[in-house]
Each structure stands twice: as C-alpha cells, then as structure tokens.
Amino acid sequence: MRIASFLLGAALLAPLASQAQGPRRHYDAQGRGFYRGPLRLTAGGGAALYFGDLGGLRPGPAVSAGLVYTWRPHWAVGGDLTWFQLAGTDKLLERALAFRGRNLSLTSFVRFEPLTDPSWYGATRNQYARIKPYLQAGGGFAIYNPKAYRGVNIPNVPEGFLPPERPDYPGTALIAPVGGGLSFNVVPRLWISAQGLYTFTTTDHLDDVSQRGNPAQNDGYATFELKAEYQIK
Secondary structure: OHHHHHHHHHHHHHHHHHHHOOOOEEEOOOOOEEEOOOEEEEEEEEEEEEEOOOOEEOOEEEEEEEEEEEEEOOEEEEEEEEEEEEEEEOOOOOOOEEEEEEEEEEEEEEEEOOOOOHHHHOOOOOOOOOEEEEEEEEEEEEEEEEEEEEOOOOOOOHHHOOOOOOOOOOEEEEEEEEEEEEEEEEEOOEEEEEEEEEEEEOOOOOOOOOOOOOOOOOOEEEEEEEEEEEEOO
C-alpha cells in the first residue's frame, strides 16, 4: 500500500512540477506544435450508489476535490480525493439486512477527449472548445467502514448495529473507476462538468454482509457528480 500511495502521489505532483517550468512547445504525430497544460483544480458533489449483495438502492452523498492536467492533445491526467457514503437495503425480505458505510478514496486517472480543443495549440489559451465529452479510467485505493443492521431505519445507537464480520475496519481495497462525462466552458478559465463513474473493487466487504450474502462476488459502486474545473494558469 505504501508503494501504491507513492505512485499516486507522484502522478498528482507531476503536473504541478511541469506547470512550474513554464510553457514548452511540443509536437504531435502530425508535426503540429502544442503546449502542455493548463492545470485545473476541480471540486464537485453528487450521489453515490452501491452495487453488491444487497439489491436495494439507497443513494448517498459524494464530494470530491482534485486536479486535471492536459498532457497532450486529446489526453489529460489527474487525480481525485473523494468522500462518499454508500447504503443499501436487502432485496430478500426474510433476511432484512441493510448497511451504511462512510468511505474515502484516492485515485489517479487518464482522460481521453475525442473532440479538438483550440487551446491545445495556442500559447495564450484564450480560445476554448465550448463542449467537451470525455472518457476516463483510473486506479487507486479506498478506505471503507461499513455498519450493517437489520430493518429499514438506521439505528440511533451503536448497539443497534450488527457485530462486524471483520475485526479490522476500516478496511482498504484497490479500486478501478471507469466512465465519462461532459464539460461545458461557461466563462474563461471555468468549466462545469457532469460526470458518471462505475468503480470496480477488490473487496466484498463494502456492505459488511459478505459471509451473510454472496462472498464470491465483489462489491462495486457508482458516483454521479457535478463538478467545477478552474484553470489556475
């Protein structure tokens, strides 16, 4: 986990180092000159949905902060720190299980933008594509801390939750979020993005019902966020 944390940190800091060196002209496969950057800070919020042993969907809040750096035309790299809450109710009425989990994830990602943005090829970067769809995939890790219970309503006291299946919560898992979004340039240096991601995980304990449910299948979750992206240079 220390190695993964180091690699994620290096991926997040590399754009800052490149930005500090000032504009440098590069060339694409067609010999067209372009400039790397800009660096954009991101912040957003929305909803998180759990997919696992318990079939009932119960949306929870999600908030994130991060950065995006244009590496070359059509390609960008970045990272996100996300806090999100997952919850679910049982599709089997006779079992009547439910859970609530509060989680934190750190990811780095690669973003592909299929449409051309004029700002990639201009040193002043004062001409922008107004609308930019993108695809995104990445990796990282999550820290999760679920609490299972029976019934519909979340208990008001700790004694109302079931004993945990694992003694070592909060747990950690590797994750791989994939998805896409649509960015709108609303004013110079400011974008608003609508983004949806589905995240694969290496754990079946996001809901703390692995042994009570189906331990052969890992849990997953989706996030849907509205984000602001601000260009700092």
